[in-house]
Amino acid sequence: MSGDRESIADPVELIKDPELKARREAENGVRQFKLAVQIIRSNIPNEDGAFKLKQSTLLQLHREALDGIHPLAGTYRNSRVFINNSDHLPPKAVDVPDHVADMCDYVNANWPDKNACHLSSYILWRLNWIHPFADGNGRTARVVSYVILNIKLRSLLPGSPTIPDIIAADKKPYYNELEKADRAWRLGQLDISGMEKMIEGLLAQQLLSATQEAGL
16 A cells, blocks of 8 residues: 555546556646746735735646546535545535635734744645645645745745655655644644744755755
């Protein structure tokens, strides 16, 4: 069995051939990241703190990732979903929109006072906790988290690989922090401190790569 913390939902994917699916996922990944960069650039000039995280932004990014792969690309799931290798049971489909709305409200209400790593970490955990999509939850959570990080820091962060790519290359630390945050939440606590430390380290890693590329 794979060690990935993957969604288990009704098998309704549009592409059955593994090679074709992998190719389409790669192409979609490029399109999703290009959209993320557009969103970041369009919001960086907002000096007055006017940025608001909207559900439509999440759905647009998800659609880019799953277009042509899953019939529910760009929409919330309509059935129960389970997660491989995890003790967490995501909420029922009927409750997903309310949970996503609350998540966006948290980010928007705390935008002036919380730091970039906290808000980015919160999205990375909470979107995975809600698991609002039939597929593509991790990909979308990672890119939305990165969008939030860049906009809050008012910069399109330099360096490669980017934080989402670094996480995707070795998901174990990321999975571990998701599970820790899930356990804390079951006890009635919001504790994403471990996730914040992880994001801080990955941010430093990406920025260091930029200085190395520049020969500094």
